[in-house]
Amino acid sequence: MNTLVENDRRFLNHGFTSPAADIKYYGLMNQGATCYLNSVLQVLFMTKEFKEAVERHTSENPDTECFELHLKNLFADLKRYNPVYTFNITKKLGIKNVFEQRDAAEYFEKILSLMSSTASQIFHGELTHTIKCSECRTETNTDGPFWHLPLALVDSSSEDYSVVDGIEKFFSTSEVSGENQMYCEKCDDKADATFKSLMTHHPDVLMLQLKRFEFDYRYMVYVKINHFVNIPFTLQIPENQIYELYAVVDHFGDLRSGHYTATIKSDDNDIWYKFDDARVSRLDYQPFQVDNAER
Template identity: 65%
Template sequence: MKESKKSVIPPANRYHGLKNQGATCYLNSVLQVLFMTKEFREAVKREQPETENIDLHLTNLFDNLTKCTAQTCQITRKLGISRVHEQRDAAEYFEKILSHTSPEASQIFQGQLTHKNICSKCHTETDTDGPFWSLPLALKDSYSENYRVVDGFKEFFKASDVSGDNQMYCDECDHKADATMKCVMKHHPEVLVLLLKRFEFDYRYMEYVKISRCVDVPCTLKIPENETYELYGFVDHFGNMRGGHYTATIKCQDDKSWYNFNDTMVTRLPDNQSFQMDNTMK
């Protein structure tokens, strides 16, 4: 008798893609990241669906994705996307999906920032708390030719002084005064999302342009308060403001392999993929 072997799903058939309704690659890329985030996938399935939430539609979509190439028509209807041939922003629809998801599920991505204003004269500190689903990092502020996420993170949380026309009103002093502003992370999200701000307004041409510089993303990121995050996925935009295409590259939590999700096409990447060097993704 031959030795019994367990059935193994071929890597090419392990994951399935999403059909593009016209120009909905921005939505497909975000949905694939959410599907591959096991904690989120289980959370939307666990919560009792309510009419105003999108959890039930996401659960149906994720169930379909485990079997075959899936459609996103229910999701686009729920999000009010009527012009499916119009390219939109992936980051915007990531937050839009979470805003339509039950709090129990969306809190996986939610953190909280505290903005501190410290009066330079009386040293009174004023704190304002606010939730976030992604941290925006400006690519133009960098210390090297390649943009380094580590530098961008330090820049985001660096204290800055305001004076002159930028003075801030102090309730204690009852007039404007110089101040120091800084931001601290009050609550660390379970999954941290970083938004690389590749588009800026060019006053020479009076239009938005894309910053097409290489970005170094560490596979392991240690942030203030010694919280550590492991990189497991990113969404790429190819093209410019007038047109382009989105794909998602995601690390499987089971076999630790990287997969590229390009609408209906899913490709397992070689272990020595070119974008990973010295524990850094480029």
């Protein structure tokens, strides 16, 4: 088996150029249209706490067949080979058609849901959703876990979208009335209501999903929202939790086609790198504007 694996690696390396001498990171082979998966895997590999938790879990449970083991082997290869193949990962994830474009956020969550260790908990958060009836003032609380916070770009009133404004809106109180009234069990009738979300458990690493696709009822298809997005280098969540930007997964194209890349800051030297499947390049500039935001 080891000989077969080594032969596969030599075969896959043929035809690819190695990264520049000053770049110590390696790329991932695109099996067809698996750039969405490659971008997510590179973010996980470059998340130091996550990588260490995966390696710790597999060391403590060497005989356990779990998804962590596949990630550990992949992470080890990313330190030695260029490019690294992902056949075992796609097989474990049940990806049969590698030529079909998928959603990066969907597979980010799928990977975390298959894990059994505390590694996935690094991205785990808790939200409490509160609904208050405007008539009887009765409050109903619902707790729920999350892997990411979805931010809708369709509500942007300007040409540019601000992540800071999106976070503020996500956690602000909203009202429903008229045709959108909710049913209140205590009132036994529909009534106006207010909604508010509170983060009751802050994840160590926060993932934001920018919802760039909306349904166009004129053409009955999903279309991409091409707003420019201003992403702050530091982001403050209500309850004074502050996060620092270290990775962005970008999508180019439309819903059914396109390409994913990842731009990630190294924890070792604070230098930003672009991961584009088998190609890894160093950015000789900070990928955010002088006003401390990436656009």
